[in-house]
Amino acid sequence: MSESTSLLPGAHVLVTGAAGYVGSVCATVLLEQGYKVTVVDNLSTGNRDAVPAGATFVEGDIRDLADDVLKDSDVSAVFHFAARSLVGESVEDPAAYWHHNVVTSLELLDAMRKYGVNNLVFSSTAACYGEPEQVPITEDMPTAPTNPYGASKLAIDNIITSYAHAYGLGATSLRYFNVAGAYGSVGENREIETHLIPLVLQVALGHRESIAMFGTDWPTDDGTAVRDYIHIRDLADAHLLAATSNTPGSHRIFNLGSGDGFSVKQVVETCREITGHPIPAIEAPRRAGDPAVLIASSQKAIDELGWNPIRSDLRTIVSDAWEFTSALGEKAHSARNR
DSSP states (O other): OOOOOOOOOOEEEEEEETHHHHHHHHHHHHHHOOEEEEEEESSSSSSSGGSSSTTTEEEEEEEHHHHHHHOOOEEEEEOOOOOOOOHHHHHOOOOHHHIIIIHHHHHHHHHHHTOOEEEEEEOOOOOGOEEEEEEEETTTSSSOSSSHHHHHHHHHHHHHHHHHHHOOOOEEEEESSSSOOOOOTBBOSSSOOOOHHHHHHHHHHHHHSSSEEEEEOOOSSSSSSSSEEEEEHHHHHHHHHHHHOOOOOOOEEEEESSSOEEEEEHHHHHHHHHHHHOOOOOEEETTTOSSOOOOOOOOHHHHOOOOOTTSSSHHHHHHHHHHHHHHHHHHHHHTTTT
């Protein structure tokens, strides 16, 4: 068996899409662990302020810059987050997802191959599985994405597998559902927000009047849909564990989650407790395509990566998210009153 790819502190790594939520936290953790980090992001959806100060920042599309960034560099690993990731948008404009996700990844993979960079960690998604017949979802379950976003990520996973087998790439794809929480000064701060926890916290800040619960008659304990949440810092740990254990010629796939599900009502109630705000919640009809329960099994990552998601309980996730969100709201308030 081939030995794992060596990636020791001090090594130079490339992080694509690190002006976004997940990428920025991973870049921050890499810097904290002693790695030299170059970030490439076109800032189409990310925030320039989220790029950690210690990283070298190159603004632009990795599809156009991959060759220049990797040529004559000592980059030894790539963490690939750059992608479009809105399910609804992918249905309305699938061409953008095939081009921005799949074509961009191909250009990056070809540049890596050209310059001998054979260590990749790819930000995949549990949307690759579609609507599973049973939970918790394990890596051996069928993949049947129900939207172009999930289909584009699955296509990239398939491409990576073929590149690993043919060209000796060592790669890991990490599939996760609902990433939440914050790490230091980095949290969820998108122009278009679709995730439950930040939306609920926006109600606590007074930016929204209420939160909608889409369906209260699901076959769950309290009638609301159940989802798996993972703390952003735990997620970053998994990326580093993957990069330091990749094996040339092998493509591994791991699901990442807390292993526990929390209902919409549980999330809202926890947010009420943490923030001290009443947070009005209104009942709304079910949304088409929403399953009652989505929970990922992370046992494979725990067993094979040695991953330990110690922060992914709901209270820790909400507490960290609220600390970030309330600080962000205070900054906005101060800016308006200058």
